[in-house]
Amino acid sequence: MKFNIILISFILFISAITIKKGVQLKYPDYFPKPNYDLKNNPLSNETIALGRLLFYDAILSKNNTISCASCHSSYNAFAHTDHSLSHGINDLIGKRNAPGLMNLAWxxxxMWDGAINHLDMQALAPINHPKEMGESMNNIVDKLKKKHPYPTLFKRAFRDSIITGENILKALSQFQLCLISAExxxxxxxxxRKKFSDQENRGYVLFKTNCNFCHTEPLFSNYTFANNGLAIDSTLNDFGRWQVTKKSTDSLMFKIPSLRNLSYTYPYMHDGRFNTxxxxxxxxxxxxxxxxxLATELKKGILLSSNEKTDLIAFxxxxxxxxxxxxxxxxxxK
Amino acid sequence: MGFCVFNKLNIINLKNNYFKSYLVKSKSSKHLLNIFRNNLNRLIQTFAKKYLVLVLLLFIYVIFSAFYLSKPKTIILFFIPCFGKEKLVIDKNYYSEIISDSISIQSLRFYVSGIYLLKNGKSIYQTKNQCNLIDISKKLRIEINTKSELDFDCIQFNIGVDSSKQVSGVMGGDLDPMNGMYWTWQSGYINFKLEGKSNICNTRNNIFQFHIGGYQSPNNTIQKIMLPVKNETNIIIRFDIKNFLSQIDLKNVNEVVSPSYKSVQISKQYANIFSIE
Known part of the structure; x- marks a missing residue:
């Protein structure tokens, strides 16, 4: 009898704690502290599900043909495989390669040039870009109000059936925050749980001496900007970070991408110029x-024998x- | 199956035992409660007789403080758009002697944040985290709710969104990006937006556009404004667009739509068109 009461109250206590805490981001203990502040946008299963639905819904584009997932497909680690430059509404071609989406909380x-300062605000850029989705937030709000089951889902997620730009962006952020690659x-x-092969171990050593400075473990990027010695493509004249800061020292600097899931995210570089x-x-x-x-680490050049290249790729x-x-x-x- | 039945019976038994013990307990506790209640009544009666005046005074004080002493006061800022001496109306043609041509305004919106009330240069009241979008076709007033009567002689406010709000993710209400005051291709709020037409502008449809923003140095466009005011509940703030346009070479400067040194210069120009009526 007593034991039962203690057991039940213990279960209630634990569930009360977990309910209060809500949904948490799950990541391994060797990951650093996330950069995204969840206090302003506490996670909930309803909001994540709503964000997922919006992410896959072409209603976010002007002619209802392009969704976020059109260029960020889950099977390609949320990148746009096979296209050096991504295409938006009416087959218009943009000027950059859609990067994979993962570990965005860090x-x-x-964007490749760092023009956007917060995950919440990122979605506005492709939504508004005339060559990507070409749509305005106002129109999206109007369209969603009329489309079943969005009003109900917004009510469930935000306890408010009035759809706002704020809540659309918060829901999209929540789904994208869950895209954590750590397996x-x-x-x-x-x-x-596993061990590297000898070849992978040799590759790991090479990685640490040659690549880790920019593609820093365990996220495999330090998420800063660097000029990695790419010659400018005269058909695009993309100067990267310079276009945002207008500082000559930022010319040809691009955001350092993570190396996680690299087999799924080809082609590579901001303009997708390399296929392998x-x-x-x-x-x-x-x-x-x-x-x-040019990044100081690249000034001396990286020297690798063909065996070393194979080892590095194995890692x-x-x-x-x-x-x-x-x-x-x-x-x-579904 | 058998186990289940046994279990159910067991639970019913346990429940019965529990109720019995509860009944015994409640009898004794009822008795105690009655004694306590009687004594409490007597205590209150004697206290009320002895200190009747004191109790009454306390009662009156509570009522007074609730209704008068801490009664919140509302100060209303009215923003009045003007073109010279005339009131500014959307899409109406106004003549400007400086450019010798007509001008019409299609939209005019700006953010007002960080409102302070000052007395002898010292801040006596400030709005916390409030950021209001003033829109010529929607909203031209801001309400400030103070806790008590204030004595002030000056008002200070910013035209623009402060930098802490520029980097902390999406917000709602007047700061919702769906208001069209947020740049989508590069993060940052548009602090001041003025769009209109004049034949002097050699642009498509003779349009001029000023989307002034930028929160990072050296292109920070937030502007602080200080105006002496009378201590009144209604503060009427005029802003004269004719004055602003007269400071600009509209023929050559008619499209400033991204953060740059030009937008900083223009933000300084519109900062001095505000005055108290």
């Missing part, structure tokens, strides 16, 4: 274009996270 600035072989090794990992490594060993603000492949890519919770909602 990013500081968004690759590298992670299994970190969690002492081999091409990327060859760029770093013999394709660097010298300039005043890089351990960053592929198939559990993330094929996670049904992130796929098209």
């Amino acid at each position: 990013h500081k600035l968004f 690759s072989k590298y992670d299994q090794v970190k969690k002492n 990992i081999n091409q990327v490594i060859n760029h770093y060993t013999k394709g660097i274009k010298q300039s005043a603000n 890089l492949l351990t960053l592929n996270d198939s559990a993330f890519v094929f996670n049904l919770n992130f796929a098209y909602p």
Whole structure:
């Protein structure tokens, strides 16, 4: 009798705590503290589900043909495979390659040039861009008000059936915050569940001496900007970070992408100029274009024998996270 | 199956036992409660007789303080758009002697934040985290709710959204990006938006556009404004668009739509068009 009461009250106590705490981001203990402040946008299952529905709904574009997932497909670690430059409404071609979406809670600035200062505000850029989705937030609010079951879902998520730009963006953020990739072989090794092969271990050593400075473990990017010695593409004349800051020292600087899931996210670089990992490594060993603000780590050049290149690639492949890519919770909602 | 039945019986038994013990308990506690109640009544009666005046005074004080002493006061700021001496109306043609041509305004909106009331240069009241969008076709007033009567001789406010709000993610109400006062291609609020037409502008449809914003140095466009005021509940603030346009070479400067040194210059120009009626 007493034991039962104690047991029941204990269960109630625990459930009360968990209800109060709500949904938490799940990530391994070797990850740093997230950059996104959840206090302003506390996670809930209803809001995450709503964000997922919006992410996959073409209603966010002007002619209802392009959704976020059109260029950020879950099967490609939320990148746009096969297209060097991504295409939006009416087959208009943009000027950059859509990057993979993962571990966004740790990013500081968004877009290849860091023009966006917060995850919440990021979605506005593709929604409004005439070559991407070409739509305005006002129109989206009007369209969603008339489309079943959105008013009900907004009511459930925000306790308010009035749809606002704020709540649309908060829901999209919540779904994207959940896109955490932390189950690759590298992670299994970190969690002492698996071991690297000898070749992967040799590659890991090479990685730490040559790549880790910018593509820093465990997220495999320090999310800053760098000039990595790419020659300018005269058909695009994209000067990257310079376009935002107008500082000459920021010319040709682009956001350092994470190396996680790299097999799924080809083609590579901000303009998708390289199709294979081999091409990327060859760029770093013999394709660097010298300039005043070239990343200091690249000034001396990276020297790798062909055996070393194979070892390095073997390690890089351990960053592929198939559990993330094929996670049904992130796929098209049915 | 058998186990389940046994379990159910067991629970019923336990319940019966529990109720019995509860009944015994409640009998004794009822008795105690009655004694306590009787004594309490007597205590209150004697206290009321002895200190009747005191109790009455306390009662009156509570009522007074609730209704008069802490009665919140509302100060209303009215923003009146003007074109010279005339009141500014959307899409109406106004003549400007400086450019020798007509001008019409299609939209005019700006953010007002960080409102302070001052007395002898010292802040006596400030709005917390309030950011209001003033829109010529929607909203031209801001209400400030103070806790008590204030004595002030000056008002201070910012035209623009302060930098802490520029980087802390999405917000609602007047700061909702759906108000069209947020740049989508590069993060940041538009602090001041003025759009209109004049034949002097050699642009498509003769349109001029000023979308003034930018929160990062050296292109920070937030502007602090201080105006001496009388201590009144209604503060009427005029802003003269003719004055603003007269400071600009509209023929050559008619499209400033991104953060730059030009927008900083323009923000300084519209900062001095505000006056108290």
